[in-house]
Amino acid sequence: MDTKNKTFYQELMEKGYSRRDFLKFCGLVGGMLGLQSTGVAQIIDALQTKPRKPVIWEHFQECTCCSESFLRASHPLVGQILLEMISLDYSDTLMAASGEQAEAVRAESMKNNYGKYILIVEGSVPLGSPGYCTIAGRSAKQVFDESAAGAEAIIAWGNCASSGCIQHARPNPTKTEPVHKIFSGKPVINVQGCPPIADVMAGVITYILTFERLPELDNMGRPKVFYGRRVHDTCYRRPAYDAGLFVQSFDDENAKKGYCLYYMGCKGPNTFNSCAVIKWNNCVSYPIQSGHGCIGCSEPNFWDYAPLYSHIPNVHGIGIEATSDKIGAALSAVTLGGVLVHAVVTNIQKRKLIKNQMDDISINTEEYERQKARMERERERIANQESRIDNESEKTN
Amino acid sequence: MISRKPALREVYVWQLPVRIFHWVNAFTITVLIVTGFIIGDPPAIMHGTAPEFNYWFGWVRLAHFIAAFIFVINLLVRIYWAFAGNVFARWNNFIPLTRKQINGIFETIKVDVLLLTPKPVYDIGHNSLAAFTYFGLLLVSIVQIVTGFAMFSASSNAWYAPYFEDLLISMNGFFPVRNIHHILMWFFVLFVIVHVYLVFYHDYIERNGVASSMIGGWKFINDKVVEQFLSEEKENERLEVDRKIEQSELKEDINA
Numbered sequence: 155m156d157t158k159n160k161t162f163y164q165e166l167m168e169k170g171y172s173r174r175d176f177l178k179f180c181g182l183v184g185g186m187l188g189l190q191s192t193g194v195a196q197i198i199d200a201l202q203t204k205p206r207k208p209v210i211w212e213h214f215q216e217c218t219c220c221s222e223s224f225l226r227a228s229h230p231l232v233g234q235i236l237l238e239m240i241s242l243d244y245s246d247t248l249m250a251a252s253g254e255q256a257e258a259v260r261a262e263s264m265k266n267n268y269g270k271y272i273l274i275v276e277g278s279v280p281l282g283s284p285g286y287c288t289i290a291g292r293s294a295k296q297v298f299d300e301s302a303a304g305a306e307a308i309i310a311w312g313n314c315a316s317s318g319c320i321q322h323a324r325p326n327p328t329k330t331e332p333v334h335k336i337f338s339g340k341p342v343i344n345v346q347g348c349p350p351i352a353d354v355m356a357g358v359i360t361y362i363l364t365f366e367r368l369p370e371l372d373n374m375g376r377p378k379v380f381y382g383r384r385v386h387d388t389c390y391r392r393p394a395y396d397a398g399l400f401v402q403s404f405d406d407e408n409a410k411k412g413y414c415l416y417y418m419g420c421k422g423p424n425t426f427n428s429c430a431v432i433k434w435n436n437c438v439s440y441p442i443q444s445g446h447g448c449i450g451c452s453e454p455n456f457w458d459y460a461p462l463y464s465h466i467p468n469v470h471g472i473g474i475e476a477t478s479d480k481i482g483a484a485l486s487a488v489t490l491g492g493v494l495v496h497a498v499v500t501n502i503q504k505r506k507l508i509k510n511q512m513d514d515i516s517i518n519t520e521e522y523e524r525q526k527a528r529m530e531r532e533r534e535r536i537a538n539q540e541s542r543i544d545n546e547s548e549k550t551n
Numbered sequence: 552m553i554s555r556k557p558a559l560r561e562v563y564v565w566q567l568p569v570r571i572f573h574w575v576n577a578f579t580i581t582v583l584i585v586t587g588f589i590i591g592d593p594p595a596i597m598h599g600t601a602p603e604f605n606y607w608f609g610w611v612r613l614a615h616f617i618a619a620f621i622f623v624i625n626l627l628v629r630i631y632w633a634f635a636g637n638v639f640a641r642w643n644n645f646i647p648l649t650r651k652q653i654n655g656i657f658e659t660i661k662v663d664v665l666l667l668t669p670k671p672v673y674d675i676g677h678n679s680l681a682a683f684t685y686f687g688l689l690l691v692s693i694v695q696i697v698t699g700f701a702m703f704s705a706s707s708n709a710w711y712a713p714y715f716e717d718l719l720i721s722m723n724g725f726f727p728v729r730n731i732h733h734i735l736m737w738f739f740v741l742f743v744i745v746h747v748y749l750v751f752y753h754d755y756i757e758r759n760g761v762a763s764s765m766i767g768g769w770k771f772i773n774d775k776v777v778e779q780f781l782s783e784e785k786e787n788e789r790l791e792v793d794r795k796i797e798q799s800e801l802k803e804d805i806n807a
Contacts, residue, residue: 373720398608424725482737503666
């Protein structure tokens with residue numbers, strides 16, 4: 155039997171899922187994508203008739219938390235997407251095969267599905283030295299270039315692949331770069347987060363399979379439907395923010411009452427993600443709901459804006475860790491001091507002027523003379539020009 | 552009683568729009584800095600009541616946004632006035648393009664900042680160095696406005712909000728934009744300290760009424776300085792007329 159051309163639906167039926175499960179899944183994904191009921195019908199149709207998408211899943215510099223997130227998805231079938239809906243031909247973490255065998259499968263799949271498969275990249279690509287990340291004797295960059303050459307589209311899965319995450323944080327010792335920095339020419343979808351919400355991934359893949367185009371992306375390449383609003387604007391603690399009721403420390407009365415974590419450095423106001431809407435672990439909770447501020451893990455370079463528990467980040471590059479407020483206050487103090495010193499020196503240096511003992515309040519006569527001479531020259535030049543023009547016109551006459 | 556009668560002339564320097572701009576600008580910047588600090592680092596105010604009975608942080612943010620809109624409109628009016636206003640309000644005061652302005656900057660640094668000579672530099676309007684720092688202030692203001700609107704757009708439905716939101720995301724999102732907005736705020740704090748001090752300084756040593764001039768518009772200027780200014784202006788006008796005549800003659804020649 156040709157397993158490659160089976161649909162997602164066929165695969166599920168064989169695994170013993172009911173049609174009811176399947177329809178529930180389609181409804182869930184349709185709801186997440188914000189489709190109308192006809193859109194859900196389109197999803198059902200596509201999953202029943204279209205062959206699954208071949209997928210190559212590459213792991214570079216990462217911690218596999220993105221894959222872990224997938225395996226703890228809200229709906230059991232969301233996790234199954236990884237295993238059933240898409241035809242996962244190569245994933246060095248999940249596949250049973252290893253060594254030569256695994257590499258042979260990858261090479262074969264890439265050859266057979268050239269230009270048709272989706273490349274999912276988990277992790278960033280270190281450019282500093284091949285030693286930082288080598289798979290089957292080849293550097294991460296080589297592996298990535300090989301896989302990207304025949305891909306239809308690339309999904310940068312997680313913050314590592316989308317913007318480099320912690321290994322890209324200053325000073326970036328491995329010179330690692332996210333996918334969109336080292337590759338162009340094919341669409342790159344950045345599914346942001348550390349890790350991203352599994353349902354978001356399921357939604358993106360279902361969308362591509364159903365409508366055969368990419369979802370609408372924002373200027374950072376993130377799907378707008380999931381990254382269009384801030385955690386802050388969808389947070390259930392927002393009323394406490396507007397009321398100015400802030401948790402002042404993690405063990406105070408306000409924390410017990412569930413007030414806003416903004417003062418504790420919650421990055422919800424800075425972060426575009428749908429955590430407060432879709433939530434995590436079977437829609438149970440999300441960081442703010444469990445009493446800890448958002449750390450902004452779906453924004454690029456969020457590690458560089460440390461500390462996590464303050465809104466005002468440290469300023470780098472002046473030797474000591476200091477917030478801009480401390481530097482600003484110090485500069486203000488220095489300026490005030492400077493101004494005072496200046497006032498004292500003024501009284502000494504300009505005492506004659508202050509006491510009106512200067513005989514001649516000299517205006518800047520030198521400058522005036524220079525200006526006058528310059529104007530004179532200008533006039534002469536114009537006069538010369540005029541006379542020349544006159545001469546020429548006489549000649550022509 | 553000590554008194555003397557210097558040869559001074561009253562000069563109308565700051566027109567009404569300039570004065571209104573100055574005070575509106577001062578007021579909005581003060582409001583923006585204070586509310587900005589509260590938004591960036593809210594004070595610990597405890598209530599006995601539930602969130603739905605309070606909105607004070609919301610009001611602080613509203614004050615920041617309203618002040619920001621007034622700040623922007625005020626600045627736009629001033630930019631218009633830089634082309635429509637009198638010679639002391641004109642745009643070319645603020646960008647040092649002429650040799651005279653560049654010399655003026657060095658002269659002012661020598662005389663007023665480093666205090667190397669007891670003689671003062673006399674200018675009727677802004678001195679060249681002050682005017683140049685106002686140009687810097689304009690640039691910083693523009694960055695503050697752009698970054699501010701970029702952040703505001705995320706919670707706005709206005710027609711321009713989508714453009715600013717795209718801009719925000721192109722600039723790598725809230726983290727860097729917020730940081731820039733916060734750090735540049737300190738520029739205004741430093742500016743205010745130096746600016747207010749220098750008003751005291753100039754009024755103290757030059758006694759030309761610079762502090763009250765921003766209320767009434769008139770300054771007391773030494774007669775010689777005014778005469779020099781007027782003669783320069785006359786020269787400039789004459790040169791301008793000469794140029795126009797020359798040009799029209801050239802045109803006639805071409806036609807002939």
